[in-house]
Amino acid sequence: MKQPVFNVQKHQASRLHYDFRLEIGGVLKSWAIPKGPSLDPAMKRLAVQVDDHDLDYADFEGVIEEGQYGAGPVLVWDTGWFEPLRAARAGQTAESMLRAGKLDFILHGQRLKGRFSLVQMKGKPRQWLLVKQRDNEARPGHDITEEYQTSVLTGRSIEDLERESTAGTLKTYRCGR
Numbered sequence: 001m002k003q004p005v006f007n008v009q010k011h012q013a014s015r016l017h018y019d020f021r022l023e024i025g026g027v028l029k030s031w032a033i034p035k036g037p038s039l040d041p042a043m044k045r046l047a048v049q050v051d052d053h054d055l056d057y058a059d060f061e062g063v064i065e066e067g068q069y070g071a072g073p074v075l076v077w078d079t080g081w082f083e084p085l086r087a088a089r090a091g092q093t094a095e096s097m098l099r100a101g102k103l104d105f106i107l108h109g110q111r112l113k114g115r116f117s118l119v120q121m122k123g124k125p126r127q128w129l130l131v132k133q134r135d136n137e138a139r140p141g142h143d144i145t146e147e148y149q150t151s152v153l154t155g156r157s158i159e160d161l162e163r164e165s166t167a168g169t170l171k172t173y174r175c176g177r
Contacts, residue, residue, distance in 0.1 A: 003081035004094070006107060007058045008037060010077040010151075012158045013070045018145070020047060020130060022082060022105070024094045027052040036145035037078075037112055037130060041138050047118060047128040061151055063165040073161035075151040080109030104133075110152045111144060113137040 004023035011019050011032075018036040021028040031047035038045055063073045084094040085104040097103040101120035107113055114137030121127040132138055150157050156164075164170035 006082040007079040013072045039139040044129045047130040049126040078109045078111040
């Protein structure tokens with residue numbers, strides 16, 4: 001059975017942020033995380049839910065053209081698969097847990113690993129918190145977004161994408177899932 005994908009895209013649009021995406025219900029459920037994900041359980045990261053994306057967007061890396069929504073360079077900062085934790089909520093799906101306002105899951109990524117939770121903020125339907133749970137993968141006091149600046153697919157940085165775009169040598173990358 002195919003595991004559901006997750007990915008994190010580093011995106012320099014009007015402001016630098018990280019797009020966190022989980023394959024749920026045949027689409028990529030998506031959240032913009034201004035400060036990026038964290039492996040520190042003490043860091044609760046704001047995650048603003050945005051429109052769903054098609055699954056083929058999971059491996060997009062390139063520059064979104066000026067005049068388009070989200071214009072600017074996008075790189076694949078992390079990718080892998082995830083598993084919803086159903087033990088505490090027997091019989092529920094990831095989709096039903098999201099509708100209920102809390103999804104616990106395990107990430108199996110190249111950079112993000114271990115247990116996480118997405119928790120909807122009360123009275124703010126599009127605002128969530130992404131929280132790393134305490135486990136063997138937790139790294140208190142560590143900023144993983146400072147440690148890793150490049151794409152897990154190509155090794156390129158946001159600056160590389162901008163340079164290639166300006167020079168006319170940019171190649172959009174898709175790994176072909």
